[in-house]
Amino acid sequence: HLTLFVTAHSEKERLEWEEVFIDKILRLVDGVSVYDGYGAFRMKDGSIMKEHHSRIEVFGEDAHEIHKLYTWIYPDLLDYLFRTEQECVLVLMNGNSSLIYLEDPTPVLP
Numbered sequence: 001h002l003t004l005f006v007t008a009h010s011e012k013e014r015l016e017w018e019e020v021f022i023d024k025i026l027r028l029v030d031g032v033s034v035y036d037g038y039g040a041f042r043m044k045d046g047s048i049m050k051e052h053h054s055r056i057e058v059f060g061e062d063a064h065e066i067h068k069l070y071t072w073i074y075p076d077l078l079d080y081l082f083r084t085e086q087e088c089v090l091v092l093m094n095g096n097s098s099l100i101y102l103e104d105p106t107p108v109l110p
Contacts, residue, residue, distance in 0.1 A: 002066050003092040004073075005039075006054040008084045017080055018054040024076055025058055028069055033057040063094050070098075 004021060008014040018034065025032050035055040043049050060066040070093055077089055077100055091098045 001094060002058045002069055004056045005090050007051050013084060014052060014054060020076060021056055021073060024073055028072055029058055066094050
């Protein structure tokens with residue numbers, strides 16, 4: 001199981017990146033589920049910021065298929081981070097979280 005959260009500074013940009021990931025994922029697997037939602041976080045000044053996201057979910061045959069998919073989209077994750085100026089991207093893979101940062105392009109797995 002792989003879950004990817006896609007956000008951006010504009011709705012148009014978010015939906016464009018959603019399509020990039022859906023297109024790439026569907027080259028390896030037969031289907032994905034996509035959910036619109038939002039997350040919230042507290043800014044340094046104490047205010048609360050809400051941010052819309054697309055949650056892309058993929059269920060694979062086994063852990064190997066999910067790892068293969070993750071490797072397949074990883075270059076696009078880095079491109080997405082750079083172009084949308086995100087601090088990091090969160091990917092959930094087979095029950096483990098992976099935070100990818102531009103400063104260190106190596107995924108951090110627990």
